[in-house]
Amino acid sequence: MELMPLTMNHKIKSLSLAYDPAQGLRLLDQTLLPSQVSWVPISSPEHMIEAIQSLKVRGAPLIGISASLFLGHYSLSHTPSQTYQVYEDLKKARPTAVNLANNLNSCWQNYLTHNNDPQFLLQKAIELFYQDQELCFAMAKQGVSLLNSNESVLTYCNTGSLATAGIGTALGVIKQGFEQGLIKHVYASETRPLGQGARLTAYELSQLKIPHHVICDNMAATLMAEQLVTKIFVGADRITKKGEVANKIGTLNLAILAAHFKIPFYVVAPSTTFDFETSDDQKMVIEQRNQSEVLGIWNNSISTALNPAFDITPPTLITGIVTENLISTYPFWA
Amino acid sequence: MELMPLTMNHKIKSLSLAYDPAQGLRLLDQTLLPSQVSWVPISSPEHMIEAIQSLKVRGAPLIGISASLFLGHYSLSHTPSQTYQVYEDLKKARPTAVNLANNLNSCWQNYLTHNNDPQFLLQKAIELFYQDQELCFAMAKQGVSLLNSNESVLTYCNTGSLATAGIGTALGVIKQGFEQGLIKHVYASETRPLGQGARLTAYELSQLKIPHHVICDNMAATLMAEQLVTKIFVGADRITKKGEVANKIGTLNLAILAAHFKIPFYVVAPSTTFDFETSDDQKMVIEQRNQSEVLGIWNNSISTALNPAFDITPPTLITGIVTENLISTYPFWA
Numbered sequence: 001m002e003l004m005p006l007t008m009n010h011k012i013k014s015l016s017l018a019y020d021p022a023q024g025l026r027l028l029d030q031t032l033l034p035s036q037v038s039w040v041p042i043s044s045p046e047h048m049i050e051a052i053q054s055l056k057v058r059g060a061p062l063i064g065i066s067a068s069l070f071l072g073h074y075s076l077s078h079t080p081s082q083t084y085q086v087y088e089d090l091k092k093a094r095p096t097a098v099n100l101a102n103n104l105n106s107c108w109q110n111y112l113t114h115n116n117d118p119q120f121l122l123q124k125a126i127e128l129f130y131q132d133q134e135l136c137f138a139m140a141k142q143g144v145s146l147l148n149s150n151e152s153v154l155t156y157c158n159t160g161s162l163a164t165a166g167i168g169t170a171l172g173v174i175k176q177g178f179e180q181g182l183i184k185h186v187y188a189s190e191t192r193p194l195g196q197g198a199r200l201t202a203y204e205l206s207q208l209k210i211p212h213h214v215i216c217d218n219m220a221a222t223l224m225a226e227q228l229v230t231k232i233f234v235g236a237d238r239i240t241k242k243g244e245v246a247n248k249i250g251t252l253n254l255a256i257l258a259a260h261f262k263i264p265f266y267v268v269a270p271s272t273t274f275d276f277e278t279s280d281d282q283k284m285v286i287e288q289r290n291q292s293e294v295l296g297i298w299n300n301s302i303s304t305a306l307n308p309a310f311d312i313t314p315p316t317l318i319t320g321i322v323t324e325n326l327i328s329t330y331p332f333w334a
Numbered sequence: 335m336e337l338m339p340l341t342m343n344h345k346i347k348s349l350s351l352a353y354d355p356a357q358g359l360r361l362l363d364q365t366l367l368p369s370q371v372s373w374v375p376i377s378s379p380e381h382m383i384e385a386i387q388s389l390k391v392r393g394a395p396l397i398g399i400s401a402s403l404f405l406g407h408y409s410l411s412h413t414p415s416q417t418y419q420v421y422e423d424l425k426k427a428r429p430t431a432v433n434l435a436n437n438l439n440s441c442w443q444n445y446l447t448h449n450n451d452p453q454f455l456l457q458k459a460i461e462l463f464y465q466d467q468e469l470c471f472a473m474a475k476q477g478v479s480l481l482n483s484n485e486s487v488l489t490y491c492n493t494g495s496l497a498t499a500g501i502g503t504a505l506g507v508i509k510q511g512f513e514q515g516l517i518k519h520v521y522a523s524e525t526r527p528l529g530q531g532a533r534l535t536a537y538e539l540s541q542l543k544i545p546h547h548v549i550c551d552n553m554a555a556t557l558m559a560e561q562l563v564t565k566i567f568v569g570a571d572r573i574t575k576k577g578e579v580a581n582k583i584g585t586l587n588l589a590i591l592a593a594h595f596k597i598p599f600y601v602v603a604p605s606t607t608f609d610f611e612t613s614d615d616q617k618m619v620i621e622q623r624n625q626s627e628v629l630g631i632w633n634n635s636i637s638t639a640l641n642p643a644f645d646i647t648p649p650t651l652i653t654g655i656v657t658e659n660l661i662s663t664y665p666f667w668a
Contacts, residue, residue, distance in 0.1 A: 035633035188637070192526060192550040195632045202637040214639040216526040216628055218551040218584030222645040225586065250552030252559065256594045257587065294550055297631050298529045299369035303522070303536040305548040311556040 012069075012129050015161035015204075016062060019069045019126075021076070027066060029056045030162055034203035042070055045086045052093040052100075055194060059163020060237045060273065061132050064099035068107045069129065072122030080116040084108075095285040096246055096310050097237040098275045103128050129165045135270040136166030138324035143173030143233065143268055146320070146327065147182040151230045154187040154220060157248035158200035159235035159268070169268040170233035171204060173322065178210045186212040187229065189220055191248060193293040193307065217250050224261040232258050236269035236321075238284060241276045243315030243332040245269075246284050249308055255317035267313075268322040286310050346403075346463050349495035349538075350396060353403045353460075355410070361400060363390045364496055368537040376404055379420045386427040386434075389528060393497020394571045394607065395466050397428065398437035403463065405441060406456030414450040418442075429619045430580055430644050431571040432609045437462050463499045469604040470500030472658035477507030477567065477602055480654070480661065481516040485564045488521040488554060491582035492534035493569035493602070503602040504567035505538060507656065512544045520546040521563065523554055525582060527627040527641060551584050558595040566592050570603035570655075572618065575610045577649030577666040579603075580618050583642050589651035601647075602656040620644050 011020035018026045018039070025042045031054065032038050040056060042048050048070045051057050057066045067090045075083040087108050091101045107124040114120035153174055157163075160171030167175050177183040186205055191197035198214045205212040215223065223229050232254060238246040245251070245267050258265035278284065287309040294305035320329045345354035352360045352373070359376045365388065366372050374390060376382050382404045385391050391400045401424045409417040421442050425435045441458040448454035487508055491497075494505030501509050511517040520539055525531035532548045539546040549557065557563050566588060572580040579585070579601050592599035612618065621643040628639035654663045 034636055187640075190526070190628070190632075192524070192552055198629065198632040198634055198637075198639075202632075202634055206636040212637060214628055214634065214637045216551070216583070216641075218526055218587050219640060219642065219645075221587040221590055222583065222642060223640075225645070249550070249556065253552050253555040253587065253591065256555055257590055260590045260594070294524070294548055295532065298524075298532040298536075300532055300536055300548065302368055302540040303532075303546060303548045305532075306521075306553060306557075307550075308553065308556060311553075311559070 010126055012126060014165050016057070017066055017069070017165065019073070021073065024073050025066065025070050027051055027057045028162070030058060030200060031056055033162070033199050034206070045074065045089060049089060049093045058196070059158065060097035060099045060235070061164040061169075061270065062162070063094065063097060064103035065125070065129050065132055065165050067093065067100055068103045068125035069122075071104060071107060072118070072125035075111065075118035075121045083111070083118070083121070094287060096287050099272060102272055132164055132270070133166035135272075135324045136164055136168055136172045139169055139268055139270060139322055140167060140172040140176040142324065142327055143266065143322045144176050144180060144182065146231070146264070146266065146322070147177045149182055151177065151183045152185045152187070152228055153177070153183055154189065154223070154229045154232045154254070155201060156189045156197060156234045156251060156254055157191045158196040158204070160201065160204040162200045162204060163235065169235040169270070171201060173233050173268055174210070175208060178208070184211070186210055187220075187223060188212055188214050189217050189250070189254070190214060191250060192217055196248070217253070220254060221257050224257055224263055229263055232263060232265045233268055234266070236267050236273050237310060239267070239269060239274045239321065240278055240284070243318070243321070243330070245313045245318060246286070246310045247313065249311050252311040252313045255313045259317050264319040265317065266320050266322055267318055271323045271325065284312060344460055346460060348499050350391070351400055351403070351499065353407070355407065358407050359400065359404050361385055361391045362496070364392060364534060365390055367496070367533050368540070379408065379423060383423060383427045392530070393492065394431035394433045394569070395498040395503075395604065396496070397431060398433035399459070399463050399466055399499050401427065401434055402437045402441045402459035403456075405438060406452070406459035409445065409452035409455045417445070417452070417455070428621060430621050433606060436606055466498055466604070467500035469658045470498055470502055470506045473503055473602055473604060473656055474501060474506040474510040476658065476661055477600065477656045478510050478514060478516065480565070480598070480600065480656070481511045483516055485511065485517045486519045486521070486562055487511070487517050488523065488557070488563045488566045488588070489535060490523045490531060490568045490585060490588055491525045492530040492538070494535065494538040496534045496538060497569065503569040503604070505535060507567050507602055508544070509542060512542070518545070520544055521554075521557060522546055522548050523551050523584070523588070524548060525584060526551055530582070551587070554588060555591050558591055558597055563597055566597060566599045567602055568600070570601050570607050571644060573601070573603060573608045573655065574612055574618070577652070577655070577664070579647045579652060580620070580644045581647065583645050586645040586647045589647045593651050598653040599651065600654050600656055601652055605657045605659065618646065
């Protein structure tokens with residue numbers, strides 16, 4: 001992809017993110033959806049990290065792009081050593097998704113190779129935004145080629161315009177598939193504990209007027225038993241060189257059900273999600289989040305809870321991985 | 335089992351239910367647990383039906399016993415034709431569990447064969463209460479025989495003293511297994527949408543000081559993948575003559591995971607849960623509950639949701655069915 005021309009007043013805007021050099025970065029607070037649409041200006045590195053950790057902004061691609069735009073904007077008015085410190089801090093804001101570190105690294109690299117000129121850091125971040133939009137369209141095009149007519153699709157977590165800069169990964173395939181008349185119905189699995197399916201995917205599907213039902217995560221098996229699901233599309237936070245897919249907790253569950261009922265199970269992710277650097281022996285760091293996310297809604301103050309944010313689905317359970325370039329089927333790149 | 339001697343001032347009390355002829359039936363409002371322990375007097379047939387439908391009282395055995403005690407008490411001060419109408423209305427309060435109709439039928443039968451003497455209706459209801467306590471102990475004894483040492487058990491929904499008159503079905507096995515030092519840890523799966531695991535099983539486990547974690551239903555697969563679950567015990571609302579088990583939505587999901595990971599999956603239920611009358615061709619009526627139970631916590635007023643209360647697990651996925659008399663393994667009674 002070619003570099004965009006440098007421009008100090010370039011403005012960008014998506015369903016979930018807005019940036020211009022005068023106002024800085026603003027994010028749609030995703031914790032308040034679907035009942036409230038509220039934009040938050042991100043004024044400091046601490047604020048950016050808090051927005052990531054509290055899931056005001058979430059979705060592996062969107063986190064990476066947001067943090068990069070923030071860093072780019074920050075670099076305009078700070079020294080290289082201050083910027084370096086923020087770059088290091090942002091990389092650690094969430095451990096599992098690979099995009100955050102990858103995007104920040106590539107922005108930082110562009111800064112270094114241009115004599116610490118902050119415009120080049122910002123420019124790279126803006127470029128990543130547009131690159132992600134194009135990636136989404138390219139993935140959707142690949143994914144739609146898998147669809148027959150009258151598909152009734154199950155999806156998990158949120159992988160749309162609230163997770164990326166564009167139409168999304170798995171949800172991007174669904175949006176384009178619906179637009180082309182191939183998908184007639186969508187099941188959005190709630191995605192406990194934080195309800196990204198019941199809140200965010202439901203919000204996007206409603207905006208797009210796509211017929212859908214929200215289901216509890218434990219209902220997927222019975223839908224499949226009743227042959228109501230023809231295909232499953234999910235996203236990914238990180239894909240290792242063995243073809244293991246780290247994604248929102250509950251993805252492994254769905255993949256096992258899909259294998260049991262012989263329903264095609266596709267992972268949709270840009271090639272930037274691939275992590276070929278982690279060795280086969282290294283275990284991925286799975287973020288454990290606060291147990292109040294699990295227990296809070298039940299007013300349960302007497303128990304302890306587990307709250308791993310992600311799980312790992314082995315390649316044997318995945319029908320195919322859809323990227324911007326191709327659809328890779330098991331055993332993938334072995 | 336022998337008939338108890340008739341007594342007009344017989345009082346009964348369990349963790350979830352209290353009855354004496356002066357005060358009538360009182361139920362622990364299970365919708366308020368674990369944060370609030372509140373007893374509700376049941377003053378009218380409408381109130382009894384509301385308590386069942388709103389899940390103030392739930393658990394197949396406990397519903398049957400509560401409704402029977404109510405009917406017995408009601409018959410003391412009403413005509414046979416009034417009592418008959420309430421008997422018919424109560425049977426329809428929830429459609430899936432077989433205990434409700436079975437218990438009411440057996441009370442009604444005892445009433446009819448004793449010239450509509452209400453004491454015999456009430457006596458049968460009281461008898462069912464004690465019978466259920468004994469059943470629970472007998473099931474637990476069978477179930478404990480399946481345990482090795484250091485078991486780490488996963489359970490679903492609530493099947494304890496808040497679901498039965500006694501120590502419970504699946505949770506009864508767990509209680510006795512813990513007491514005998516065979517179980518070291520319990521995972522209580524939250525059981526969306528109403529959180530019977532996260533609220534009620536957690537409450538019972540806390541009361542019994544059994545070490546436990548609450549997990550979201552979508553986390554079970556990853557626990558199993560990490561070999562943290564050695565056995566699974568669940569209850570049942572109805573078991574057909576083909577060996578199909580209707581139980582809380584999400585049970586089928588767990589059974590598929592258990593088969594995938596080769597973890598023993600046991601159903602614990604009294605023989606009264608068996609429904610040998612429904613023919614092979616008849617489909618069980620699966621109760622669809624209000625979608626607000628799914629969408630409410632997310633403040634989602636823009637989507638529709640599915641909310642089947644139960645699912646059906648085929649016998650091929652069940653390692654064994656534990657009853658008060660024996661442990662039956664697949665292909666069960668074929």
